[in-house]
Amino acid sequence: MDLRRTMLFMPGNNPGMLQNGGVFGADALILDLEDAVAPQEKDAARLLVAQALQTVDYATSEKVVRINPLDTFAAEDIKAIVPCRPDALLVPKVEKPEDIIEVVRMAAAAEQPGQPPVKLIALLETPAGIAEAYRIAKADARVVALAFGAEDYTAALGAKRTKEGTEIFSARSIVVNSAAAAGIQSIDTPFTDVNDREGLLEDTELAKQLGFKGKLAINPRQIDDIHKVFNPTDKDIDWAQRVIKSIRKAEAEGSGVASLDGKMVDAPIVARAERILYLARLLGLAKEGV
Ligand SMILES: CC(C)(COP(=O)(O)OP(=O)(O)OC[C@H]1O[C@@H](n2cnc3c(N)ncnc32)[C@H](O)[C@@H]1OP(=O)(O)O)[C@@H](O)C(=O)NCCC(=O)NCCSC(=O)C[C@@](O)(CC(=O)O)C(=O)O
Numbered sequence: 001m002d003l004r005r006t007m008l009f010m011p012g013n014n015p016g017m018l019q020n021g022g023v024f025g026a027d028a029l030i031l032d033l034e035d036a037v038a039p040q041e042k043d044a045a046r047l048l049v050a051q052a053l054q055t056v057d058y059a060t061s062e063k064v065v066r067i068n069p070l071d072t073f074a075a076e077d078i079k080a081i082v083p084c085r086p087d088a089l090l091v092p093k094v095e096k097p098e099d100i101i102e103v104v105r106m107a108a109a110a111e112q113p114g115q116p117p118v119k120l121i122a123l124l125e126t127p128a129g130i131a132e133a134y135r136i137a138k139a140d141a142r143v144v145a146l147a148f149g150a151e152d153y154t155a156a157l158g159a160k161r162t163k164e165g166t167e168i169f170s171a172r173s174i175v176v177n178s179a180a181a182a183g184i185q186s187i188d189t190p191f192t193d194v195n196d197r198e199g200l201l202e203d204t205e206l207a208k209q210l211g212f213k214g215k216l217a218i219n220p221r222q223i224d225d226i227h228k229v230f231n232p233t234d235k236d237i238d239w240a241q242r243v244i245k246s247i248r249k250a251e252a253e254g255s256g257v258a259s260l261d262g263k264m265v266d267a268p269i270v271a272r273a274e275r276i277l278y279l280a281r282l283l284g285l286a287k288e289g290v
Pocket residue numbers: 008009010011016017018020021032035036125148149150151152153189190194218219220221
């Protein structure tokens with residue numbers, strides 16, 4: 001499984017930001033050709049992003065390019081960008097499975113012989129996209145995650161955007177549930193006030209609580225705080241280890257249910273503990289014996 005706790009947007013027309021992306025430690029970097037780039041700069045940004053993909057060392061970060069929507073410059077973007085071997089494309093304003101199928105067709109045509117298939121992440125940010133979330137998630141095996149964009153979504157709804165996010169609660173839940181049902185990841189909307197650290201932590205906690213596996217970011221200062229929320233704590237790891245020990249003991253005694261600190265431990269609790277330990281191992285946080 002690829003870690004996507006953080007996916008940092010970098011405007012595709014900003015050479016300085018594109019150049020420095022490798023030093024931030026984000027799990028993924030999104031080189032943006034869509035909303036961060038003004039219409040008159042689209043051609044120049046496409047060239048810059050293609051060059052960055054081929055020349056900049058992005059260390060261990062996944063290289064993702066946000067293309068433009070299908071009804072604008074997606075075809076030009078895919079043709080120029082896919083041969084430069086991004087790991088994935090972030091496809092904005094996806095509204096139906098056919099949108100994904102169309103991107104797959106164009107991406108496959110642009111791939112060079114021997115090139116691994118480019119993955120797709122569908123950005124759901126319209127009411128139609130949310131209504132079709134599960135079918136979009138299942139549209140093609142290249143789709144590895146659903147991401148949620150709250151600013152475009154609430155603008156389309158005509159809803160008032162609030163810090164608490166009441167207006168996006170059901171859409172967030174639909175995205176998480178649809179992705180989980182399709183066996184792929186869900187990535188939450190960015191927190192747009194880069195100076196409100198406390199707000200970012202609260203919003204990320206809420207996203208994690210809802211089941212998101214990561215969060216879009218717009219500024220490098222947001223990365224460590226988002227990682228902190230998604231990383232298992234020492235307390236989580238200790239609990240998970242004790243869960244596994246207790247269930248192993250119960251199983252040895254012929255039972256599928258154990259008790260830990262007065263609470264029942266059964267299959268779903270064990271699955272949660274295993275996920276924590278898996279993440280801890282992946283992040284190098286596991287203690288000896290994990
Ligand atoms: C927010 C702000 C202006 C703050 O500026 P500030 O100047 O206060 O930042 P500072 O922290 O002071 O910068 C300190 C140093 O970090 C460098 N630095 C900053 N940001 C960096 C970065 N991202 N990548 C690399 N480097 C970076 C900077 O160059 C400086 O470097 P240096 O000069 O060398 O010291 C800036 O971050 C920024 O532009 N972010 C990207 C915004 C963007 O991409 N938006 C579009 C994508 S979202 C979207 O589309 C979502 C959605 O789809 C979803 C929906 O629908 O809801 C939609 O539609 O909304």
